[in-house]
Amino acid sequence: MSVLELAGVHTYYGDSHILEGVDLDVSEGEVVALAGRNGVGKTTTLRTILQLTPPREGEITFRGESLVGLETHDVAARGLGWIPEDRRIFGQLTVEENLRAAIPEPGDVAAGLDLAFESFPILEERRGQDAGTLSGGQQQMLAIARGLVGDNDLLLVDEPSEGLAPQIVADVAEALSRASEDVTMLLVEQNLPLALDLADRFYILDKGRVVDEGETAAVSADDERFRRYLSA
Amino acid sequence: MILEALADFLTVSELGGVVVNGLAKSALYVMIASGLTLIFGLMGVLNFAHGSLTMVGAYLGGLLMVVTVSGGTPPLTRLALFFVAVVVAFALLSVLGGAIETTIIRPLYDRPPIYQILLTFGLTLVIEEVVRIVLDVYGLQPISDWQAALATKPQFLREPVALGPVSVGWMAMFQILLGTLTVAGIWAFLTKTRYGLYIRAGSEDAEMASALGIDVRQVFTVVFALGIGLAGAAGTLLMWDPTWGASVPLAAETLLPAFIVVIVGGLGTFRGTVVAALVVGMTDAVTTWWFQNAIEFTGLPELVLFLVLVVTLIVRPQGLFGVEEVGGH
Numbered sequence: 001m002s003v004l005e006l007a008g009v010h011t012y013y014g015d016s017h018i019l020e021g022v023d024l025d026v027s028e029g030e031v032v033a034l035a036g037r038n039g040v041g042k043t044t045t046l047r048t049i050l051q052l053t054p055p056r057e058g059e060i061t062f063r064g065e066s067l068v069g070l071e072t073h074d075v076a077a078r079g080l081g082w083i084p085e086d087r088r089i090f091g092q093l094t095v096e097e098n099l100r101a102a103i104p105e106p107g108d109v110a111a112g113l114d115l116a117f118e119s120f121p122i123l124e125e126r127r128g129q130d131a132g133t134l135s136g137g138q139q140q141m142l143a144i145a146r147g148l149v150g151d152n153d154l155l156l157v158d159e160p161s162e163g164l165a166p167q168i169v170a171d172v173a174e175a176l177s178r179a180s181e182d183v184t185m186l187l188v189e190q191n192l193p194l195a196l197d198l199a200d201r202f203y204i205l206d207k208g209r210v211v212d213e214g215e216t217a218a219v220s221a222d223d224e225r226f227r228r229y230l231s232a
Numbered sequence: 233m234i235l236e237a238l239a240d241f242l243t244v245s246e247l248g249g250v251v252v253n254g255l256a257k258s259a260l261y262v263m264i265a266s267g268l269t270l271i272f273g274l275m276g277v278l279n280f281a282h283g284s285l286t287m288v289g290a291y292l293g294g295l296l297m298v299v300t301v302s303g304g305t306p307p308l309t310r311l312a313l314f315f316v317a318v319v320v321a322f323a324l325l326s327v328l329g330g331a332i333e334t335t336i337i338r339p340l341y342d343r344p345p346i347y348q349i350l351l352t353f354g355l356t357l358v359i360e361e362v363v364r365i366v367l368d369v370y371g372l373q374p375i376s377d378w379q380a381a382l383a384t385k386p387q388f389l390r391e392p393v394a395l396g397p398v399s400v401g402w403m404a405m406f407q408i409l410l411g412t413l414t415v416a417g418i419w420a421f422l423t424k425t426r427y428g429l430y431i432r433a434g435s436e437d438a439e440m441a442s443a444l445g446i447d448v449r450q451v452f453t454v455v456f457a458l459g460i461g462l463a464g465a466a467g468t469l470l471m472w473d474p475t476w477g478a479s480v481p482l483a484a485e486t487l488l489p490a491f492i493v494v495i496v497g498g499l500g501t502f503r504g505t506v507v508a509a510l511v512v513g514m515t516d517a518v519t520t521w522w523f524q525n526a527i528e529f530t531g532l533p534e535l536v537l538f539l540v541l542v543v544t545l546i547v548r549p550q551g552l553f554g555v556e557e558v559g560g561h
Contacts, residue, residue, distance in 0.1 A: 050443055076445035088440040090433050101433045102444045106426060150444065 003028050003154055003184050004049070009058035011041075011048045018044045019055070020208035026154065031185040033199035033216065035192065037230060041208045042188040043085060046156040049186075050082055051075050062154070077104070081152030085159035085188070087143040091132025095123050095142055098131050102146040112149035119175045120145050137168035144172060148179050155179070158188045173198065192221040192230065204229045237526035248398030250521050251514075256404035258513025259411020260473070263466035264486045265493040265505050266418055267459030273500030274435040274455045276345065277337060280352040283487025284359040285460050289325055289467025290478035291363065293317040294381030297471075307386035314384075314472070318410075321464040329460025333453045360480055367480070377477025385472045403473065410469055414462070415506055422502060431455055435500065492537055496544045498554020507552055515540055 004026040011019040019041045026032045034042050047053040049060055051072050060067045067075050076082075081102075090098050096113065103112040117124035120141040126134060131142055140160065147155050160176060161169045173194055176185070180198065189195035195202070196216045204212040206229050219225060240246055268282045296317040301310055332355070340347045367374045389406060392399045422428035434441040434448045442448045466486075470476040476485065493512050497504030519536040544551060 052439060052443065071447070071449070072439075072442040073445050073447045076443055082443045084440070084443075088437055090436045090440070092436055093429070093432060097429055097432075100426075101429055101441070101446070104445050146444070 001028055002026065003063060004186065005059075005061045006045070006049070007059045009045075009048060009055045009060060011044055011053055011055045013044075013053070018208055019048060021058070022205070022208070022210055024203050024210055024213075026184060026186050029184055030201060031180045031187055031199045033195040033202040034186060034188045034205060035190075035195060035202055035226065035230060036205035038190075040205045042205055043158055045205070046082065046158055046186070046188060049075075049156060050080065076150075079151070079153035081147040081150045081155045081183075083143050083147040083155060083157045083160060085162060087139045089131045089134075089139050089142050089146070091130065093131055094128050095131050095134070096127040098142055098146055099123075099149055102150045104151060108151060112151075116145035116149050119148060119178065120171075137164050137171075140164055140168065140172060141175070144175055144179075148175075148183075152183060154184045154186065156186050159190060160187075161189065161191045161194055169194065192226060196221055234526060237522070240525065241521065245397045245399065246521070248395065249400055250517050252395075252398065252400040252404050252408070253520075254514035254517030255510075256401075256407040256411075256513075257516050258509045259407045259414075260466070260470065260476075261489055261493050261513050262411050262506055262509035263414050263462065263469060265490040265497075265509060266414060266502070267462035267466075268490050269494045269497065269500060269502055269505040270418070270431075270455055270462070271459040272494065273502065274431055275337075275341075275452050276500075277348045277456075278345065278352070279459070280349060280487070281332075281355040281359060282352075282459075282463055282490060283483040283485070284356045284363075285325060285329070286463040286467040286470070286486045286490075287478070287480060287483040288328075288359060288363065289321045289464030290381075290471040290476075290482055291378070291467075292324060292464065293321045293468025294378050294384075294471045294478040296320055297384035298380050301384040305384075307388055310384060310386045314468070318465050318468045321468045322461040325464025326457040326461030330453050330457035332460070333456035337456065338449070338452075356483065360483055363480055374480040377474070377479050378471070381471050381478050382474060389472070407469065407473070414465070418462075418502060427451070427454065489537060492541045496541060496551055498551025501551070501553045504551055504553030511552075512537060512540055 002025040006022050006024050009019050009022040010017070022041070022045060024032070024034075034045060036042050044053060048055050049067065051067060051070055055068060062078055062080065065078070067078070090101065093101065099113055099116050100109055103109050117127075122138055123142060123145055126138065131139065134142065144160060147157070157176065160172050164172065169191070176187075176198055179185075187195060187199060196219065199216045202214060202216055202219075203210050204225070211229060212225050214225070241250070264286060268279060271277055271279050297313060300313050305313070336351060336355075337348065340351060364374050372378060389403045391402055393402050393405065422432060430441065430446045430451050433444070434446060434451050438448045467478075467482070470482065470486070471478040476482060489512065493505055493508045496512060497506070497508030515536055
């Protein structure tokens with residue numbers, strides 16, 4: 001059963017037409033990768049789902065309910081979490097405060113912190129430290145942990161491995177893999193082997209449209225289908 | 233002559249008096265500027281109506297005191313009534329602030345900042361004219377301080393108290409107490425409550441905060457209401473201070489030092505505002521002493537405040553604790 005469905009979604013930045021009729025769906029428990037070159041509309045797709053950049057045309061439904069026209073905080077309250085590509089942690093808040101801000105129910109704070117610290121033990125060591133003073137990798141861990149503690153049914157994950165050292169990428173991949181056992185994910189990731197490893201299905205986006213889709217089990221990262229749309 | 237004045241200045245009694253006066257001025261400055269900095273920090277709105285709303289708070293607090301206090305009211309009862317007036321002024325101005333934010337500020341969030349500046353400046357003109365009309369109806373002089381409100385102050389607050397060799401006014405001690413309570417209250421609200429966490433998160437990145445489920449628009453309304461409520465509470469305190477008093481010019485008299493404190497501290501940082509209020513208050517007290525006792529030119533202390541502002545803008549344009557960009561929606 002589809003948790004998230006996009007049908008004929010058109011999104012603009014001013015006069016620039018970014019998404020030109022995107023159709024995709026994500027089923028319960030799936031990890032779906034959204035691949036494509038830079039600038040084809042992957043991040044815009046996630047922003048459009050969250051109503052940060054609302055669509056001008058098309059329909060977006062989550063568990064059968066339309067998200068179009070809702071305020072972003074109302075979208076989030078329905079169980080959609082966002083791990084943005086540039087981390088967007090609150091640098092002047094401590095690590096713990098960043099996590100607390102993402103936990104909607106005060107009664108869930110202890111369990112949420114336990115989950116975050118279990119996934120990334122380094123964050124527990126740094127819990128009282130201003131998040132802006134963390135290393136890039138630790139900030140990415142915090143951004144992911146913030147998405148995990150939010151009691152979300154669907155996580156929109158944007159370029160989680162971007163700019164990270166290989167060892168940190170492995171930690172991040174493991175955390176996302178563990179999280180995917182409990183939460184559905186729509187994953188934007190340039191690192192194709194990582195995306196294919198984590199995802200059950202994939203969509204390829206080009207020039208604001210879905211141009212290919214399939215099961216990840218049936219393809220490899222050097223498949224012609226990816227080379228055609230992902231190579232520079 | 234300067235050396236004699238310096239020796240006099242460095243005596244325990246004079247220096248102690250200057251420090252207490254400086255702390256009292258700092259307490260007033262922090263009360264005046266806190267609301268302004270909270271509103272700018274989260275919302276990026278420079279509220280030029282802040283001084284006018286402080287002035288409304290002074291008249292509202294004065295009205296409550298004039299109505300409830302008579303010649304025979306005991307001093308402690310007057311003090312208790314004053315605290316009630318502070319709470320009522322805070323509450324009523326908060327409601328007014330919430331109404332202003334939702335009806336006229338909110339539609340301008342997506343416009344350039346000049347729209348909000350012009351709007352709040354226009355609001356100042358409207359508020360001051362309305363107050364003048366009301367005062368005219370009741371036969372009160374708008375330019376001079378409202379003496380009936382000043383007269384509700386208990387006698388002991390007009391008298392000095394000896395702290396060892398230092399003689400200071402009870403009013404100064406009272407102002408320091410209220411300033412300290414205000415700072416402690418705001419700090420506890422911002423750092424110890426869930427809503428304070430939302431405010432700090434929203435002031436850093438409103439879009440990300442909303443994506444975490446935080447209703448940032450509602451937080452904006454609460455912060456604007458809180459900021460205007462603080463202006464009202466500060467106005468009530470100023471109503472009892474003979475150097476300020478409830479009058480229409482109080483709006484401009486409070487807006488300028490509030491902006492100086494907020495800019496010196498760093499736009500939008502509460503910690504910066506507290507430190508800047510101390511810097512500006514102490515500078516004011518020290519220069520006031522010197523220009524009253526060594527150099528006879530009473531206009532200079534105000535000039536020195538602007539000098540502090542100019543030096544800060546040259547040496548550290550973002551202020552003592554400022555970040556390069558705040559607010560955003």
